[in-house]
Amino acid sequence: MGCGMEHGPGYGCHEHGGFGGGKKTHHTCPTCGMPHGAKAEFGATEADLGSCKLVKKAVKKLLMEKTKAKIDARWGDKLDAVAQELVDMAEEKMKLKKEMWKHKKEMKERMHEILAEEMEEED
DSSP, rough: OOOOOOOOOOOOOTOOSOOTTTTTOBBTTTTTOBBBTTTHHHHHHHHHHHHHHHHHHHHHHHHHHHHHHHHHHHHHHHHHHHHHHHHHHHHHHHHHHHHHHHHHHHHHHHHHHHHHHHHHHHH
């Protein structure tokens, strides 16, 4: 996570000014409070950063579940009707494809029969 500014070698973040070896340590994680990109300087371990990612994933999953529940409560009936239409359309499409492949197979067989008859006539 950078600050969006390009830093040359040997320069710190634009918000802190000065030389910092290019480390942008002013961005902290809202979940764990640890500055990202500076784990060695601030004593953060890989496990700390991993648990931070785990918490972010859990929060995101919970938010998705709550959002799905709200959407279902508000538009559930309409979404059910749309889903049924999509399923019906998919079934119709599969049926049409099956018929098309069957017709294509019959056409190929007839073409082979015609060509076989012509080859027999030539002999």
